[in-house]
Amino acid sequence: xxxxxxxxxxxxxxxxxxxxxxxxxxxxxxxxxxxxxxxxxxxxxxxxxxxxxxxxxxxxxxxxxxxxxxxxxxxxxxxxxxxxxxxxxxxxxxxxxxxxxxxxxxxxxxxxxxxxxxxxxxxxxxxxxxxxxxxxxxxxxxxxxxxxxxxxxxxxxxxxxxxxxxxxxxxxxxxxxxxxxxxxxxxxxxxxxxxxxxxxxxxxxxxxxxxxxxxxxxxxxxxxxxxxxxxxxxxxxxxxxxxxxxxxxxxxxxxxxxxxxxxxxxxxxxxxxxxxxxxxxxxxxxxxxxxxxxxxxxxxxxxxxxxxxxxxxxxxxxxxxxxxxxxxxxxxxxxxxxxxxxxxxxxxxxxxxxxxxxxxxxxxxxxxxxxxxxxxxxxxxxxxxxxxxxxxxxxxxxxxxxxxxxxxxxxxxxxxxxxxxxxxxxxxxxxxxxxxxxxxxxxxxxxxxxxxxxxxxxxxxxxxxxxxxxxxxxxxxxxxxxxxxxxxxxxxxxxxxxxxxxxxxxxxxxxxxxxxxxxxxxxxxxxxxxxxxxxxxxxxxxxxxxxxxxxxxxxxxxxxxxxxxxxxxxxxxxxxxxxxxxxxxxxxxxxxxxxxxxxxx
Numbered sequence: 121x122x123x124x125x126x127x128x129x130x131x132x133x134x135x136x137x138x139x140x141x142x143x144x145x146x147x148x149x150x151x152x153x154x155x156x157x158x159x160x161x162x163x164x165x166x167x168x169x170x171x172x173x174x175x176x177x178x179x180x181x182x183x184x185x186x187x188x189x190x191x192x193x194x195x196x197x198x199x200x201x202x203x204x205x206x207x208x209x210x211x212x213x214x215x216x217x218x219x220x221x222x223x224x225x226x227x228x229x230x231x232x233x234x235x236x237x238x239x240x241x242x243x244x245x246x247x248x249x250x251x252x253x254x255x256x257x258x259x260x261x262x263x264x265x266x267x268x269x270x271x272x273x274x275x276x277x278x279x280x281x282x283x284x285x286x287x288x289x290x291x292x293x294x295x296x297x298x299x300x301x302x303x304x305x306x307x308x309x310x311x312x313x314x315x316x317x318x319x320x321x322x323x324x325x326x327x328x329x330x331x332x333x334x335x336x337x338x339x340x341x342x343x344x345x346x347x348x349x350x351x352x353x354x355x356x357x358x359x360x361x362x363x364x365x366x367x368x369x370x371x372x373x374x375x376x377x378x379x380x381x382x383x384x385x386x387x388x389x390x391x392x393x394x395x396x397x398x399x400x401x402x403x404x405x406x407x408x409x410x411x412x413x414x415x416x417x418x419x420x421x422x423x424x425x426x427x428x429x430x431x432x433x434x435x436x437x438x439x440x441x442x443x444x445x446x447x448x449x450x451x452x453x454x455x456x457x458x459x460x461x462x463x464x465x466x467x468x469x470x471x472x473x474x475x476x477x478x479x480x481x482x483x484x485x486x487x488x489x490x491x492x493x494x495x496x497x498x499x500x501x502x503x504x505x506x507x508x509x510x511x512x513x514x515x516x517x518x519x520x521x522x523x524x525x526x527x528x529x530x531x532x533x534x535x536x537x538x539x540x541x542x543x544x545x546x547x548x549x550x551x552x553x554x555x556x557x558x559x560x561x562x563x564x565x566x567x568x569x570x571x572x573x574x575x576x577x578x579x580x581x582x583x584x585x586x587x588x589x590x591x592x593x594x595x596x597x598x599x600x601x602x603x604x605x606x607x608x609x610x611x612x613x614x615x616x617x618x619x620x621x622x623x624x625x626x627x628x629x630x631x632x633x634x635x636x637x638x639x640x641x642x643x644x645x646x647x648x649x650x651x652x653x654x655x656x657x658x659x660x661x662x663x664x665x666x667x668x669x670x671x672x673x674x675x676x677x678x679x680x681x682x683x684x685x686x687x688x689x690x691x692x693x694x695x696x697x698x699x700x701x702x703x704x705x706x707x708x709x710x711x712x713x714x715x716x717x718x719x720x721x
Contacts, residue, residue, distance in 0.1 A: 201464075205232065207233075237260045261286075284321065309357065332527075335503045335507055427548040570680060643657060647701070662701060670692070
């Protein structure tokens with residue numbers, strides 16, 4: 121694939137500096153490394169792509185020839201504040217909060233509806249904010265057409281600015297497209313001719329916030345977009361292929377991998393141009409493709425939460441430098457408490473610093489010409505296109521959803537393992553922990569909360585540490601109750617054993633870490649008794665039956681499996697025995713010793 125911008129014409133010249141050849145750079149590299157093989161400095165992305173320690177001008181000649189849209193001019197990356205509208209409320213509080221955020225430096229708002237948007241005070245929003253000029257996004261799980269119609273009426277029939285994202289279920293929109301074609305077409309027709317509004321969303325955050333690799337995020341998002349281009353045009357209703365393409369926008373979650381994330385956004389425009397070309401549309405349309413970005417929940421942490429500010433900074437920088445049109449920064453403490461003025465102000469001010477102080481958005485495509493980023497952009501685009509073609513051959517996101525979700529699950533499990541064993545460093549969670557950290561939350565309440573995000577990369581490590589802290593606290597307080605804490609997939613136990621093995625002195629290590637054959641979908645559990653803690657595993661059915669019995673929930677009732685179960689010791693001991701939970705043994709060491717060492721590393 122080609123570089124996303126051509127080389128400067130005429131070429132930039134610095135006659136005061138002598139030209140340096142690739143051979144000279146390589147010789148200098150060898151001298152600096154003092155005999156170390158440069159290949160030892162390579163690093164591999166989760167996608168399997170290899171980043172070299174050194175790139176040179178000749179690398180640009182190896183790039184392919186796919187359409188390469190060039191942004192026509194620098195454009196500020198819009199600073200967007202998200203506001204959650206709880207189910208059954210009219211959103212007046214969020215409207216006031218949004219107006220205040222706009223007055224304090226935000227460029228746009230994103231209303232995220234937890235339920236039916238029908239009660240939303242559209243007239244109040246129009247009275248409080250000029251809808252014709254204010255950039256507003258709306259994410260809704262139902263009735264998007266009705267909301268759009270009411271907003272349009274509240275704006276006196278004038279076009280809106282912003283976007284609409286319809287999320288009918290917890291699966292990718294492209295995978296559940298067919299039942300909602302009529303609804304989506306109505307949204308498209310309502311917003312037809314609105315130049316600054318995107319009424320159709322490709323929700324790539326679904327993939328990114330579940331551990332998908334960058335290649336998977338690009339490929340599966342492209343497949344979702346292709347499904348929309350194939351299924352939504354309706355010439356009889358006046359809805360053409362061009363109308364659908366122009367109404368689309370991409371939504372991506374940005375992780376902390378600085379340069380790869382930058383390259384991913386550049387690759388997205390290239391892939392979109394390639395897809396447009398395949399449909400017979402001008403590839404230049406990819407220049408105008410709106411890309412909305414959010415800081416990733418996948419990489420956010422509960423432990424040492426101020427480190428999230430560092431992650432959010434690199435994520436926002438990648439978004440701006442990669443060519444995003446808007447960036448939405450989450451509050452650093454949103455995982456364990458409601459929105460507050462302090463964290464909201466920090467989140468709102470971060471993009472302001474990048475724009476007003478660092479001036480990162482003053483240049484169109486600032487990464488263009490970098491041998492490294494151009495090469496990485498090309499490699500990501502090639503790999504994603506191959507993955508996209510493989511998925512399309514099996515029916516695309518409509519027909520091969522299970523395959524796509526399984527691939528994401530496997531990628532997520534691999535990341536879980538790398539974090540649990542310390543191969544991937546998460547500052548404050550598995551490395552450089554604060555041994556004196558005082559939690560700003562109650563671990564027991566957090567583990568019991570339905571809102572606690574269990575899909576994140578660090579969840580197994582966090583829940584283990586929180587459960588361990590609870591165990592030692594209860595023992596110190598001579599609490600006679602016992603608890604069961606759901607840690608995650610059974611592989612967590614194996615990862616714990618592996619991580620503990622690496623912490624031991626070589627003389628203490630057994631020949632191998634015991635790894636009993638456990639079904640991959642089994643649950644990993646910590647059984648905390650007053651005198652000791654034990655690692656266990658159980659099938660989902662075993663854990664569900666135990667939880668229902670202990671919490672007295674009838675078998676015919678809908679039941680969300682809890683992360684924390686507390687009862688008297690005798691009850692839990694008997695329940696664990698009756699329902700067949702199996703103990704996981706780290707040979708030669710008590711579980712409590714393992715947990716204590718992992719807690720303090």
